[in-house]
Amino acid sequence: MTQTEGLAAWLRLTLIPGLGGETQRKLLAAFGLPEAIFAAGRLAARTVAGDRAELLFDCDPGEAVDLALAWADEPGQHLVTLADAAYPQALLEIPDPPTLLYVRGNPDLLRLPAMAIVGSRNATPQGLQTAEAFARMLAGHGLCIVSGLALGIDGAAHRGALAADGATVAVIGTGADRLYPARNRELALAIAEHGAIVSEFPLGTAAIAANFPRRNRIISGLARGVLVVEAAPESGSLITARLAAEQGREVFAIPGSIHSPVARGCHKLIKQGAKLVETARDILEELGDIAALATDTAPPEAAASPLLTALGHDPCGLDELVERTGLGADQLLGDLLALELTGGVAILPGNRYQRLA
Secondary structure (H helix, E strand, C coil), X not given: CCHXXXXXXXXXXXXXXXXXXXXXXXXXXXXXXXXXXXXXXXXXXXXXXXXXXHHHHHCCCHHHHHHHHHHHCCCCEEEEECCCCCCCHHHHCCCCCCCEEEEEECHHXXXXXXXXXXXXXXXXXXXXXXXXXXXXXXXXXXXXXXXXXXXXXXXXXHHHHHHCXXXXXXXXXXXXXXXXXXXXXXXXXXXXXXXXXXXXXXXXXXCCCCHHXXXXXXXXXXXXXXXXXXXXXXXXXXXXXXXXXXXXXXXXECCCCCCCHHHHHHHHHHHCCCEECCCHHHHHHHHCCCCCHHHHXXXXXXXXXXXXXXXXXXXXXXXXXXXXXXXXXXXXXXXXXXXXXXXXXXXXXXXXXXXXX
C-alpha cells in the first residue's frame, strides 16, 4: 500500500459522518491501522464498535477524501495522523486525542514545550497588553504559545509570540481552509507562515458554535499549562482551564479589579485552585524553565539604564515613556516586563510604571 493509499484510509475513517473519535480509537486499538479495519470487514468491525461500525461500509466519503489529499499536496499544508512520528506527544497523553490533524504551517511546532494563553474576546486594552507582553516573554524563553485565534486575548497572545520571533500555534474550530474570524485574517496568514494553524475538523467546516468548546481540549492538551488573562464567569476560557486541570496541566490566572466583569472568571479560577500570576517569572518558576532568567530576562545593561533614567522616580504611563525614549510601544513593553521580572520596576493600576531600583 502506498503512502497516499494509507493516508486515504485514515481520511476515510475520520470523514464518515456520525463516527466519532471514541469509536475511531476503539477500532484502531482492535485492528491497528485504518486499512486493517476496512480489510477486516463489516462483521469484525461490528464486534468492536457495534452498530456504529455499519457506517464504515455504508458511507463513502470519497469526494471529501480526494479533496483533503489534494489540499495536503499544497506547500505548507499537512495531514498528521495518530500513527505519524510528527504527531504531538502531548496530545497522546489526553483521554481523547484527535485521530487526524490538518496543519497549515510547520507541524514540528506541535511537539515543542508550550504554554496556552486564553481569555475574553471582549478584552480590555490593559488585558490585551498584558496577554501580548506575557506571550512575548514566554516565547522568548522557548515556550510555544498556543491559543485559539479568537478576537481579544487569543489574538494578542499570538501577536506577542510573533513579535518575539517565537513559536505560536493557533487551534481553530473550523476547517483548516477557513480563516475565522475574518477580522483576524492577516494574523492567521502570519501564523500560517511563521507558526502553525491546526484543526481536527474536515475541510470546509464552518464556524459552528459547538465546535469551539471541543477544540479547547486540543489547546490545553498541547500545552504544559494554561494562562487565563481575562474571562467572564461563564466564558469558554474557563472550559479550557477545566479541561487543562482534567488533563493534568497547570492552570494560571491573572487577577484583576473586583469591579471588572472580565476579572471575575480569573478570580473564580483562583478560588478553585488556579495559581495566581503577577509576572511571567511565576509561570517559568512553576514550569521549572527559569535557568536562563539570570542572563537573558533583563534587557542589556546599557538599554536598561536609559529606560530607568527615563522613568524617573514618579509613576509614568506608557505613552509618556514612548515620548521620552523615542522607542516603540512593543519594545518598551518587552523591556518593562523584563525589568519587572528582575525587580527593577513595578506595574501600577492604570497602566503606569514605577521605578524600584
